[in-house]
Amino acid sequence: MFEFLRANQIIARGHNIFWEDPKYTPAWVRNLSGPELQAAVNSRIQSLMSKYKEEFIHWDVSNEMLHFDFYEQHLGPNATLHFYGTAHASDPLATLFMNEFNVVETCSDVNSTVDSYISRLQELKRGGVSMDGIGLEGHFTVPNLPLMRAVLDKLATLGLPIWLTEVDISNMLDKKTQAVYLDQVLREGFSHPSVNGILLWTALHPNGCYQMCLTDNNLQNLPAGDVVDNKLFKEWQIGEVNGYTDDHGSYSFYGFLGEYRVTVKCGNKTSTSTFSLCRSDETKHVSIRL
Incomplete structure (x- = not known):
């Protein structure tokens, strides 16, 4: 896959080195403890960073830390500091992100309010972490645009680049409604001066679409794809x-x-x-x- 990116001069971001959710942590890793787990962690981050040094512009180092803490539970409270410190030392040119969901999507998730996001980020920076980017996943059902704008405004006061890293609209909605809400979210993100980039979470695989896709299995545009190709891209080109x-x-x-x-x-x-x-x-x- 990376050879394809290089050949086509596609810029990529690294997502992710570790995932704090035990559900997405390999079973053999969950069964390790103490020195064995520490050795596996060290091997993972050192091999990954050495292989892809200066290849990615970003790294989501430890994913979804506000909701889960598998590694800190098993390796102690300094585990995250170790992850970010090692990543920065291995690839100092890459921007390191704190990536999280339900920060801009809703105000009902007590784990990931904008204040808890800022507090955790500042705590890590006090611990010596080189934290240079704000990653907001953006998994929406019905977007609350005033909330989204207020959260972006508050995070912008930190002076860090903000990226919407995994934007999609829930498949609980029909495809036309998905397209309407996608249009609203992309406009809100694009128009905010502190949002430096937007990535769509539109994976298409043989089993179908995860939440939202731009095309069907024959690569023909769905309504969401028409919003991106035939509406926004044309409107945003001079x-x-x-x-x-x-x-x-x-x-x-x-x-x-x-x-x-x-x-x-x-x-x-x-x-x-x-x-x-x-x-x-x-x-x-x-x-x-x-």
């Missing part, structure tokens, strides 16, 4: 913009963050250049000389 400069030789436009190519023509002279729009509170000025 395309080609043409216009004339004013008397001072200036031309202004609004654009999304990203890379741009500009061509200026005056009489028989033409000049082409590129520039990028990055996050800033200031107007971006680009000068092109003919």
Whole structure:
């Protein structure tokens, strides 16, 4: 799979090194204790990080720590500090994330309120953890958009990049309703200035779809796929913009963050250049000389 990513220049994030939920911890690991478990843990993280060093931009080091604590129960309260410290030392260029569900999805889960998320993250940073990213899974049924926006606003005060890492809409809803709610969630995430990226949780396998898929088994778009391909992607692409400069030789436009190519023509002279729009509170000025 990674050879495919490399060949197609697809950027990947690492999810995950450990999972605190015993349900998703291998049975042979659950049966270990003490030094044997510590040796298995060390082997896992060291082999993984050495094999994929500088290959992933992110690592979800220890998944869903607010809901589960298998490794801390069996190895002590410093187990998580060890995981993050080893990951950072092994691949200092990767951004390390705290990944969790039911932070933006609902206010009824007492384990993963925005305050408990912030408290746990700050606790780890006080312990010396290099924690540089906020991972919000985003497994929605009926989205509460005001709640989602308020949670993002509060987490944004930490000054860390926020990613929606596993967005889907519950299969308890019909496919058309899934598409409507997916549209709402993606717009809310895309429009927030502290959200740096969004990943969809749309795994398709021979047994069918986990919760939400963009296509059917024949790779034909479902309503959710149409929302992404035929609505949002087209709306969020600038395309080609043409216009004339004013008397001072200036031309202004609004654009999304990203890379741009500009061509200026005056009489028989033409000049082409590129520039990028990055996050800033200031107007971006680009000068092109003919």
